[in-house]
Structure formats: structure tokens, C-alpha cells
Amino acid sequence: MSQTHSDTAFRNKRHQAKDLSAPHLRALRKELLLVRADVERMELAQATIELRQAVTHFSWLKFIVPGFGGMRMGSGSKAHFLNAGSIGALLKQYPLISSIASLVLAKPLRATIAAGAKPALKWGGLALAGWEAYRIWQQMKNESAASTNKEQAVDSGY
DSSP: OOOOSOTTTTSOOOOTTTOOOHHHHHHHHHHHHHHHHHHHHHHHHHHHHHHHHHHTTOTTHHHHSTTSGGGSOOSSHHHHHHHHHSHHHHHHHOHHHHHHHHHHHHHHHHHHHHHHHHHHHHHHHHHHHHHHHHHHHHHHHHHHHHHHHHHHHHHHTO
16 A cells, blocks of 8 residues: 555645744743733732732731731821831731741740640649559559459358
């Protein structure tokens, strides 16, 4: 069987003007990836704004998050200066600072909890060990009493 047609005989013929070379295809892919990254960045920014708007209804957050109460927009340069200088705006602009602050503030809290938990665990462990020793002693006492009763029953002829 001889092959009369080449492998590309039945493929659609493209015009040479539409044929893109490898560098052009790479450039096109790069642009598509950049546009996709921009779209995702914008979606993330929008989701962040929506989350902040949803959370602003919680008035107790201003006691937890420093500068949260000063994030309201006001008029005049003084209000803008206070808003830009607040800790909340700083944390919004530099999220790494928020992570470092969290780490720094969490360490004393962990130390305080650990300092309170160590004696509780120590004395709780000792109390548990004492309780188990008491239960074992009670079992031994009951077993010895039962064995004494059996010996007396055997000696008396029952």
C-alpha cells in the first residue's frame, strides 16, 4: 500500500499571515498571563474591600484592631492625615508588619498561658498520680481482705 497523500494533505490550510512564529506566540502567551494576573489582582482587591465593608459593622473591632476606629473618611487635610497616619492604614499598606506584630504580641501571651499552665499541669499530674496510688491501695486492701475471708472460710470448713 503506497501512501499517495502526505500527512498534512487533509489539514486545514492556514494563511501565512495568520501563522505566528514561536517568539510571537510566547509574547502573546506572556500578555495573556499578565492580563490574567491583573484580573486576579483586581478580584482580590475587590474581595478585600467587600470583606472590610462587611466587617466594619462590628463596632467591637475598634477595641481589638488599633486604628480601626480612625478609618472613617472625613473631610479636610487633618482627617486625611489622621487616617493615613493610623496604625490600621499602616498595617493595610504593609501586611508583613501585621504578621510581625502578631508574632511579637502572641509570644508574651503564650508565655503567660504557659506560665500559668505549668504549675497546673504539675500539680494536676501529681494529684492524678496520688489518686491512682490511692485506688491501687484500695484494690490491694480489698483483695487482701477477700483472700483473708477465703482462708478463714477454708479453715472453718465451709
